[in-house]
Amino acid sequence: MEANAKMYGDIQEVLIRREEIANAVKMLGDMITRDYEGKAPVMVCILKGASVFYVDLLREIDLPVTMEFMIVSSYGKGVASTGNVRIRKDLDYDISGRDVILVEDIVDTGLTLSFLKKMFIERGAQSVKIATLLDKPARRKVDLKADYYCFTVPDAFVVGYGLDYAERYRNLPDIGILKSEIYEKRSELELKTAF
Numbered sequence: 001m002e003a004n005a006k007m008y009g010d011i012q013e014v015l016i017r018r019e020e021i022a023n024a025v026k027m028l029g030d031m032i033t034r035d036y037e038g039k040a041p042v043m044v045c046i047l048k049g050a051s052v053f054y055v056d057l058l059r060e061i062d063l064p065v066t067m068e069f070m071i072v073s074s075y076g077k078g079v080a081s082t083g084n085v086r087i088r089k090d091l092d093y094d095i096s097g098r099d100v101i102l103v104e105d106i107v108d109t110g111l112t113l114s115f116l117k118k119m120f121i122e123r124g125a126q127s128v129k130i131a132t133l134l135d136k137p138a139r140r141k142v143d144l145k146a147d148y149y150c151f152t153v154p155d156a157f158v159v160g161y162g163l164d165y166a167e168r169y170r171n172l173p174d175i176g177i178l179k180s181e182i183y184e185k186r187s188e189l190e191l192k193t194a195f
Contacts, residue, residue: 007169010178011172012178015174022058027169036063042066042093043057043061043068044091044101046112070090071087072085074086097126100125101131104130105163108140113144133151134151156177163175
């Protein structure tokens with residue numbers, strides 16, 4: 001029995017199995033290794049969602065990389081981006097003159113990554129690329145494309161492999177669509193307690 005079998009009860013459909021994820025992450029790591037041959041990129045993990053993908057991806061990259069972490073918020077406690085980007089933990093090191101790869105769990109509206117990409121260029125980064133586990137182009141609000149991505153997903157609320165809803169489901173090894181009644185029930189409760 002799966003250690004997290006109870007959480008699978010909240011999943012409408014498993015979209016991507018752990019074996020598919022492992023294969024795609026390996027291919028992406030090989031691609032980044034080829035593209036950045038002779039370079040030492042700064043890999044910036046956007047916490048918390050990208051952490052699982054980030055660690056697995058780093059192990060597939062055969063380059064001297066620098067690890068960096070940021071905490072950026074644009075969702076609050078809801079299921080949709082507010083568009084207001086708030087930096088809760090910034091980089092520890094100067095990135096001027098460096099090649100930066102922003103590592104994210106999912107590119108949804110693109111608002112947060114567009115903001116960060118512009119900010120890093122203003123800070124003097126030599127280049128800024130985006131590597132994401134999932135691309136959800138149906139939700140895009142800005143002209144932004146991921147330079148590296150593993151999977152394209154439909155316009156549904158996905159969880160697992162680092163992606164969460166209300167800090168739950170990050171530890172699912174697969175990626176699945178969360179049943180809408182899970183977050184609709186919580187939204188109704190939040191509305192009732194707000195008044």
